[in-house]
Amino acid sequence: MRRSPLFSGILYILLGxxxxxxxxxxxxxxxxxxxxxxxxxxxxxxxxxGIRMVAMHFKIKKHLNNKK
Known part of the structure; x- marks a missing residue:
């Protein structure tokens, strides 16, 4: 089961x-x-x-939206 970078980032921030x-x-x-x-x-x-994972989520999302 794969988790999204956003979920992992929020989890890391909560641990912080x-x-x-x-x-x-x-x-x-x-x-x-x-x-x-x-x-x-x-x-x-x-x-x-956590910050790096959240930023990666938005970069991936932006990249996928630009492909369309």
Missing amino acids: VLFTYFAIRNVNDHGWGFFSYLMVLLATLDFGS
Whole structure:
């Protein structure tokens, strides 16, 4: 089963929001430690991947509409 890039991009962005939430909670409870930095890194990667996937969806859609 193939997923569209839009669905995958939204999923990655939601994961980025989730990791950001956990990072904020962890910093408030324990300060800046290893896991805080790890969650910020994961959130950054997820946001970047999500934005790239959403952009790819619209590029593919534009390309397919131009072919018609």
